[in-house]
Protein backbone atom coordinates (compact mmCIF):
# COMPACT_ATOMS: atom_id res chain seq x y z
CA UNK A 408 0.00 0.00 0.00
CA UNK A 409 1.42 3.39 -1.04
CA UNK A 410 0.31 6.66 0.53
CA UNK A 411 1.47 10.16 -0.28
CA UNK A 412 0.75 12.91 2.22
CA UNK A 413 1.60 16.53 1.56
CA UNK A 414 1.95 18.54 4.77
CA UNK A 415 1.83 22.33 5.00
CA UNK A 416 5.50 22.83 5.81
CA UNK A 417 8.51 21.06 7.26
CA UNK A 418 7.48 21.44 10.94
CA UNK A 419 4.09 19.90 10.08
CA UNK A 420 5.83 17.09 8.20
CA UNK A 421 8.03 16.37 11.22
CA UNK A 422 5.09 16.45 13.67
CA UNK A 423 3.12 14.06 11.47
CA UNK A 424 6.09 11.69 11.07
CA UNK A 425 6.64 11.79 14.84
CA UNK A 426 3.02 10.84 15.58
CA UNK A 427 3.10 8.00 13.05
CA UNK A 428 6.38 6.61 14.36
CA UNK A 429 5.40 6.77 18.04
CA UNK A 430 2.10 5.07 17.21
CA UNK A 431 3.86 2.41 15.14
CA UNK A 432 6.31 1.67 17.96
CA UNK A 433 3.48 1.18 20.48
CA UNK A 434 1.19 -0.88 18.23
CA UNK A 435 4.05 -3.07 17.00
CA UNK A 436 5.24 -3.72 20.57
CA UNK A 437 1.76 -4.92 21.52
CA UNK A 438 2.42 -7.86 19.22
CA UNK A 439 6.16 -8.49 19.36
CA UNK A 440 9.07 -8.07 21.77
CA UNK A 441 11.16 -5.56 19.86
CA UNK A 442 10.90 -2.79 17.31
CA UNK A 443 13.59 -2.39 14.63
CA UNK A 444 14.08 0.96 12.93
CA UNK A 445 16.66 2.14 10.40
CA UNK A 446 17.40 5.86 10.49
CA UNK A 447 18.08 8.17 7.56
CA UNK A 448 20.87 10.70 7.32
CA UNK A 449 20.79 14.10 5.68
CA UNK A 450 19.31 17.32 7.01
CA UNK A 451 15.57 16.55 6.93
CA UNK A 452 15.24 14.05 9.81
CA UNK A 453 17.27 15.94 12.44
CA UNK A 454 14.28 17.77 13.97
CA UNK A 455 12.39 14.47 13.99
CA UNK A 456 15.14 12.86 16.06
CA UNK A 457 15.12 15.88 18.39
CA UNK A 458 11.37 15.46 18.82
CA UNK A 459 11.72 11.71 19.43
CA UNK A 460 14.17 12.54 22.24
CA UNK A 461 11.31 14.34 24.03
CA UNK A 462 9.01 11.29 23.93
CA UNK A 463 8.80 8.65 26.59
CA UNK A 464 9.46 5.42 24.68
CA UNK A 465 10.25 1.82 25.71
CA UNK A 466 13.88 2.27 24.70
CA UNK A 467 14.98 -1.18 25.85
CA UNK A 468 12.72 -2.69 23.17
CA UNK A 469 13.81 -0.43 20.30
CA UNK A 470 16.79 -1.34 18.12
CA UNK A 471 18.40 1.38 16.05
CA UNK A 472 20.16 0.88 12.70
CA UNK A 473 21.08 3.20 9.81
CA UNK A 474 20.06 2.81 6.17
CA UNK A 475 23.27 4.44 5.03
CA UNK A 476 26.45 5.96 6.35
CA UNK A 477 29.16 8.23 5.07
CA UNK A 478 32.57 6.52 5.14
CA UNK A 479 33.95 8.66 7.95
CA UNK A 480 34.77 8.17 11.63
CA UNK A 481 31.85 8.07 14.06
CA UNK A 482 32.82 11.48 15.47
CA UNK A 483 33.15 13.17 12.05
CA UNK A 484 30.68 16.03 11.46
CA UNK A 485 29.38 14.25 8.30
CA UNK A 486 28.57 11.03 10.16
CA UNK A 487 24.89 10.05 10.06
CA UNK A 488 25.44 8.19 13.31
CA UNK A 489 26.80 11.29 15.03
CA UNK A 490 23.84 13.39 13.91
CA UNK A 491 21.32 10.88 15.29
CA UNK A 492 23.29 10.42 18.51
CA UNK A 493 23.45 14.16 19.15
CA UNK A 494 19.82 14.77 18.25
CA UNK A 495 18.25 11.72 19.92
CA UNK A 496 20.19 8.68 21.07
CA UNK A 497 22.60 10.41 23.48
CA UNK A 498 19.81 12.56 24.91
CA UNK A 499 17.96 9.56 26.36
CA UNK A 500 18.92 6.34 28.10
CA UNK A 501 19.20 3.97 25.14
CA UNK A 502 20.88 0.67 26.07
CA UNK A 503 24.21 0.67 24.19
CA UNK A 504 23.53 -2.83 22.84
CA UNK A 505 20.38 -1.54 21.09
CA UNK A 506 22.38 0.80 18.86
CA UNK A 507 23.82 -0.85 15.76
CA UNK A 508 25.84 1.65 13.72
CA UNK A 509 27.46 0.81 10.40
CA UNK A 510 31.19 0.26 11.02
CA UNK A 511 33.53 2.59 9.12
CA UNK A 512 36.87 1.91 10.73
CA UNK A 513 38.60 -0.78 8.66
CA UNK A 514 39.96 1.48 5.92
CA UNK A 515 38.13 -0.69 3.39
CA UNK A 516 34.43 0.06 2.82
CA UNK A 517 33.76 -3.37 1.33
CA UNK A 518 35.13 -5.05 4.48
CA UNK A 519 32.92 -2.86 6.69
CA UNK A 520 29.90 -3.54 4.46
CA UNK A 521 30.53 -7.29 4.88
CA UNK A 522 30.95 -6.94 8.64
CA UNK A 523 27.66 -5.08 8.96
CA UNK A 524 25.94 -7.56 6.65
CA UNK A 525 26.97 -10.30 9.07
CA UNK A 526 25.92 -8.26 12.11
CA UNK A 527 22.45 -7.85 10.59
CA UNK A 528 22.17 -11.55 9.75
CA UNK A 529 23.13 -12.45 13.31
CA UNK A 530 20.80 -9.92 14.92
CA UNK A 531 17.78 -10.97 12.86
CA UNK A 532 18.73 -14.67 12.85
CA UNK A 533 18.63 -15.01 9.06
CA UNK A 534 20.93 -17.11 6.88
CA UNK A 535 23.22 -15.67 4.20
CA UNK A 536 21.06 -14.89 1.16
CA UNK A 537 17.92 -14.24 3.24
CA UNK A 538 16.55 -10.75 3.84
CA UNK A 539 15.32 -9.70 7.29
CA UNK A 540 12.25 -7.52 7.82
CA UNK A 541 12.72 -4.14 9.47
CA UNK A 542 9.62 -2.77 11.18
CA UNK A 543 10.41 0.69 9.86
CA UNK A 544 12.99 2.14 7.48
CA UNK A 545 13.18 5.93 7.35
CA UNK A 546 14.53 7.34 4.11
CA UNK A 547 15.26 10.76 2.71
CA UNK A 548 15.66 11.69 -0.92
CA UNK A 549 18.29 13.94 -2.44
CA UNK A 550 17.40 16.39 -5.20
CA UNK A 551 19.12 13.98 -7.63
CA UNK A 552 16.60 11.26 -6.63
CA UNK A 553 19.06 9.24 -4.52
CA UNK A 554 17.90 7.55 -1.39
CA UNK A 555 19.98 6.00 1.39
CA UNK A 556 23.32 5.94 -0.51
CA UNK A 557 21.84 4.51 -3.69
CA UNK A 558 22.96 7.16 -6.16
CA UNK A 559 21.89 7.50 -9.81
CA UNK A 560 23.57 5.15 -12.26
CA UNK A 561 25.88 3.51 -9.71
CA UNK A 562 26.72 -0.14 -9.21
CA UNK A 563 25.01 -0.29 -5.81
CA UNK A 564 21.65 -0.12 -7.61
CA UNK A 565 22.27 -3.56 -9.11
CA UNK A 566 23.30 -5.36 -5.92
CA UNK A 567 20.70 -7.94 -4.98
CA UNK A 568 22.62 -10.67 -3.15
CA UNK A 569 23.51 -8.77 0.02
CA UNK A 570 21.98 -6.63 2.73
CA UNK A 571 24.65 -3.92 2.74
CA UNK A 572 26.93 -2.68 -0.02
CA UNK A 573 29.25 0.17 -0.91
CA UNK A 574 27.60 3.22 -2.45
CA UNK A 575 29.34 5.87 -4.52
CA UNK A 576 28.69 9.58 -4.08
CA UNK A 577 30.78 11.37 -6.75
CA UNK A 578 33.64 8.91 -6.25
CA UNK A 579 33.42 8.91 -2.43
CA UNK A 580 32.47 5.57 -0.85
CA UNK A 581 29.49 5.23 1.47
CA UNK A 582 27.79 2.24 3.05
CA UNK A 583 24.18 1.58 2.18
CA UNK A 584 21.32 -0.87 2.57
CA UNK A 585 20.53 -2.59 -0.73
CA UNK A 586 17.16 -2.50 -2.48
CA UNK A 587 16.14 -6.04 -1.48
CA UNK A 588 16.73 -5.26 2.19
CA UNK A 589 14.82 -1.96 1.97
CA UNK A 590 12.02 -3.56 0.00
CA UNK A 591 11.59 -6.33 2.54
CA UNK A 592 10.58 -3.82 5.23
CA UNK A 593 7.19 -3.81 6.94
CA UNK A 594 7.07 -0.04 6.41
CA UNK A 595 9.23 2.46 4.54
CA UNK A 596 8.67 6.12 5.35
CA UNK A 597 10.18 8.82 3.11
CA UNK A 598 10.63 12.30 4.57
CA UNK A 599 11.10 14.82 1.79
CA UNK A 600 11.11 18.61 2.21
CA UNK A 601 11.99 21.54 -0.03
CA UNK A 602 11.26 22.95 -3.51
CA UNK A 603 14.54 21.55 -4.82
CA UNK A 604 13.09 18.00 -4.52
CA UNK A 605 10.16 18.71 -6.89
CA UNK A 606 11.77 17.77 -10.23
CA UNK A 607 12.99 14.40 -8.92
CA UNK A 608 9.59 13.65 -7.38
CA UNK A 609 7.90 14.43 -10.67
CA UNK A 610 10.00 11.74 -12.37
CA UNK A 611 9.57 9.29 -9.51
CA UNK A 612 5.79 9.47 -9.65
CA UNK A 613 5.62 9.57 -13.43
CA UNK A 614 4.98 6.20 -15.10
CA UNK A 615 7.93 6.91 -17.43
CA UNK A 616 10.47 7.82 -14.71
CA UNK A 617 13.72 5.87 -14.93
CA UNK A 618 14.76 4.00 -11.75
CA UNK A 619 18.47 4.14 -12.68
CA UNK A 620 18.25 7.93 -12.87
CA UNK A 621 15.96 8.33 -9.84
CA UNK A 622 16.87 5.52 -7.43
CA UNK A 623 14.11 6.34 -4.91
CA UNK A 624 11.60 5.17 -7.53
CA UNK A 625 12.72 1.55 -7.07
CA UNK A 626 11.72 1.54 -3.39
CA UNK A 627 8.64 -0.68 -3.41
CA UNK A 628 8.43 -2.49 -0.09
CA UNK A 629 6.35 -5.59 0.51
CA UNK A 630 4.66 -3.60 3.31
CA UNK A 631 3.54 0.01 3.60
CA UNK A 632 5.18 2.80 1.61
CA UNK A 633 4.59 6.30 3.00
CA UNK A 634 5.79 9.41 1.23
CA UNK A 635 5.59 12.37 3.62
CA UNK A 636 6.26 15.60 1.73
CA UNK A 637 6.10 19.26 2.61
CA UNK A 638 4.31 21.59 0.18
CA UNK A 639 7.59 22.76 -1.27
CA UNK A 640 8.39 19.23 -2.41
CA UNK A 641 4.91 17.94 -3.13
CA UNK A 642 2.97 20.89 -4.51
CA UNK A 643 2.96 19.70 -8.11
CA UNK A 644 2.19 16.04 -7.68
CA UNK A 645 -0.99 15.16 -9.55
CA UNK A 646 -3.21 12.92 -7.42
CA UNK A 647 -3.33 10.17 -10.07
CA UNK A 648 0.42 9.64 -10.31
CA UNK A 649 0.77 6.82 -7.84
Ligand SMILES: O=C1O[C@H](COP(=O)(O)O)[C@@H](O)[C@H](O)[C@H]1O
Nearest residue numbers: 447448449450451547548549555
Ligand atom coordinates in the same frame (compact mmCIF):
# COMPACT_ATOMS: atom_id res chain seq x y z
O1 LIG B 1 23.08 12.04 1.71
C1 LIG B 1 22.05 11.89 2.29
O2 LIG B 1 20.97 12.63 1.96
C2 LIG B 1 19.75 12.00 1.74
C3 LIG B 1 18.77 13.12 1.63
O3 LIG B 1 19.13 14.11 2.57
P1 LIG B 1 18.42 15.50 2.85
O4 LIG B 1 19.51 16.34 3.46
O5 LIG B 1 17.96 16.03 1.56
O6 LIG B 1 17.34 15.26 3.84
C4 LIG B 1 19.54 10.99 2.86
O7 LIG B 1 18.45 10.21 2.57
C5 LIG B 1 20.73 10.09 3.09
O8 LIG B 1 20.54 9.23 4.19
C6 LIG B 1 21.91 10.90 3.36
O9 LIG B 1 23.05 10.13 3.57
